Amino acid sequence: MPRGHLFILSGPAGAGKGTLRKILFQEIADLEFSVSCTTRKRRPGEVEGCDYYYVSHDDFKRMLEGNEFLEWAEVHGNYYGTRKSDVEKVLESGRDILLEIDVQGSGLVKSREPEAIRIFITAPSLDILENRLEDRGTETQDQLDIRLRNAAREMRLAREYDHVIVNDEIPRASKELVELVKRYRSR
Numbered sequence: 470m471p472r473g474h475l476f477i478l479s480g481p482a483g484a485g486k487g488t489l490r491k492i493l494f495q496e497i498a499d500l501e502f503s504v505s506c507t508t509r510k511r512r513p514g515e516v517e518g519c520d521y522y523y524v525s526h527d528d529f530k531r532m533l534e535g536n537e538f539l540e541w542a543e544v545h546g547n548y549y550g551t552r553k554s555d556v557e558k559v560l561e562s563g564r565d566i567l568l569e570i571d572v573q574g575s576g577l578v579k580s581r582e583p584e585a586i587r588i589f590i591t592a593p594s595l596d597i598l599e600n601r602l603e604d605r606g607t608e609t610q611d612q613l614d615i616r617l618r619n620a621a622r623e624m625r626l627a628r629e630y631d632h633v634i635v636n637d638e639i640p641r642a643s644k645e646l647v648e649l650v651k652r653y654r655s656r
């Protein structure tokens with residue numbers, strides 16, 4: 470059984486990663502999503518076990534000490550991690566999986582899984598990113614400031630990725646993403 474493909478989706482907050490990812494999963498039914506563990510609080514509308522596993526700091530520390538993570542990172546003041554066993558199970562069974570993780574985690578996964586296909590979603594400019602993030606209204610001003618500061622740094626790392634998709638308009642960018650993923654899967 471050939472191993473499945475491992476896709477990594479990254480990009481700054483407000484680039485529209487989540488929206489594009491949802492469209493991708495509507496279009497490609499048999500793609501698995503890697504549900505990360507996080508110490509961040511659940512946002513309204515998010516579902517435990519679907520968007521994230523929401524864990525306490527103590528739980529996260531215990532998992533870290535137990536070497537349970539394929540990668541983990543502190544992002545915007547919260548901890549996030551991908552469980553090794555979840556990803557391994559899917560890949561071993563020949564199915565494809567997508568990880569939506571930050572730039573630090575992406576580098577770690579690539580060093581452990583060199584075949585990983587890394588896709589970076591970005592906005593046409595930092596100004597547009599800022600407007601989108603404010604419109605989303607899910608963050609406090611402090612959280613917004615942290616995310617904006619990190620966005621500029623993350624956007625500079627785009628060149629390390631195999632593919633960069635500029636989310637100028639959702640229908641166009643989502644089509645590009647879907648076609649890209651389909652292309653790899655047909656190889």
Ligand code: 5GP
Nearest residue numbers: 505506541542544549550551569570571574
């Ligand atoms: P959010 O809090 O907006 O859901 O996610 C914040 C950032 O953390 C995003 O860039 C997201 O891709 C990243 N992230 C989510 N899960 C993980 C993970 O398991 N590992 C790493 N390294 N980053 C993650």
